[in-house]
Amino acid sequence: MNAPLRAAANKTDPALAGSVLSVSQLAKSFDGRIVLNGLDFTVKAGVATALIGANGSGKSTLMKCLIRLIEPSTGRIEMLGQDVLSLSPRGLRAFRAQVGVVWQKHNLVPRLSALSNVVHGVQARMSGPRAWFQSLAPDTVRAEALDCLDRVGLADRALQRVDSLSGGQQQRVAIARMLMQRPRIILADEPDASLDPQSGEEVMRLLSGLARQDGLTLIIISHRMEHTLEFSDHILGLQQGKIVMDRPTPGTDAAQLRRFFEHQE
Numbered sequence: 001m002n003a004p005l006r007a008a009a010n011k012t013d014p015a016l017a018g019s020v021l022s023v024s025q026l027a028k029s030f031d032g033r034i035v036l037n038g039l040d041f042t043v044k045a046g047v048a049t050a051l052i053g054a055n056g057s058g059k060s061t062l063m064k065c066l067i068r069l070i071e072p073s074t075g076r077i078e079m080l081g082q083d084v085l086s087l088s089p090r091g092l093r094a095f096r097a098q099v100g101v102v103w104q105k106h107n108l109v110p111r112l113s114a115l116s117n118v119v120h121g122v123q124a125r126m127s128g129p130r131a132w133f134q135s136l137a138p139d140t141v142r143a144e145a146l147d148c149l150d151r152v153g154l155a156d157r158a159l160q161r162v163d164s165l166s167g168g169q170q171q172r173v174a175i176a177r178m179l180m181q182r183p184r185i186i187l188a189d190e191p192d193a194s195l196d197p198q199s200g201e202e203v204m205r206l207l208s209g210l211a212r213q214d215g216l217t218l219i220i221i222s223h224r225m226e227h228t229l230e231f232s233d234h235i236l237g238l239q240q241g242k243i244v245m246d247r248p249t250p251g252t253d254a255a256q257l258r259r260f261f262e263h264q265e
């Protein structure tokens with residue numbers, strides 16, 4: 001599907017009208033130590049939201065709670081029209097299939113080709129060996145995986161083993177694998193963290209551009225202030241277990257972000 005068609009398909013989806021994520025009174029403690037202390041926020045459909053905060057402020061914990069890789073202690077999460085915390089195991093699998101996730105560590109299979117790794121993204125929809133090796137994948141799946149690699153600028157590396165690609169290229173393969181899932185929302189936890197400044201910026205630009213082209217909601221964590229300012233529409237700042245900043249990115253400048261980081265207790 002080309003970009004305008006993809007965007008149109010997402011825009012006509014009633015579940016994506018208005019807010020796509022609504023979090024209320026979300027709390028998480030580890031062994032009695034409070035990390036998230038009653039968070040309330042909403043994320044609108046199609047908006048790129050940056051989640052910022054000092055090391056240990058709970059950004060990754062929050063992101064993992066959204067898809068229940070970590071079970072929150074209390075609270076409510078409504079995402080993509082689902083009451084996430086009351087989903088059955090089967091419902092949770094179907095829900096997670098719609099959420100594309102990009103981590104700092106991409107967990108690609110190093111000895112397999114870029115194309116086979118991207119084909120793995122179809123496992124959200126299909127199981128068995130045909131979802132594992134590009135050589136066994138149905139033609140339609142193979143073609144879609146190649147299209148995803150093309151969208152991240154790596155069509156010419158399709159048959160190369162991923163362990164022979166650079167860190168930035170590997171992260172782009174991970175993004176292509178995530179696209180193969182046909183996600184309705186993308187969560188990205190420091191996708192730029194282990195990359196050099198230029199590759200990190202390319203990955204951020206790619207992710208925000210793909211999300212915009214497809215009309216997808218993006219929630220992204222980055223420690224780089226310039227990335228937050230350039231690639232987000234909205235900023236949520238986490239401090240002391242609470243959301244203390246919730247504002248549009250336009251009108252926010254580096255000095256305001258610096259002040260936010262200086263006032264950590």
Ligand SMILES: Nc1ncnc2c1ncn2[C@@H]1O[C@H](COP(=O)(O)OP(=O)(O)OP(=O)(O)O)[C@@H](O)[C@H]1O
Nearest residue numbers: 030031035053054055056057058059060061062223
């Ligand atoms: N599984 C766990 N068990 C116990 N404590 C945990 C667990 N996961 C996270 N924590 C603690 O929760 C706090 C928040 O961690 P989290 O990884 O969410 O922070 P973060 O904002 O993502 O930090 P960073 O910017 O360093 O990635 C930290 O004090 C961490 O030690």
Ligand SMILES: [Mg+2]
Nearest residue numbers: 059060061189
């Ligand atoms: Mg983290």
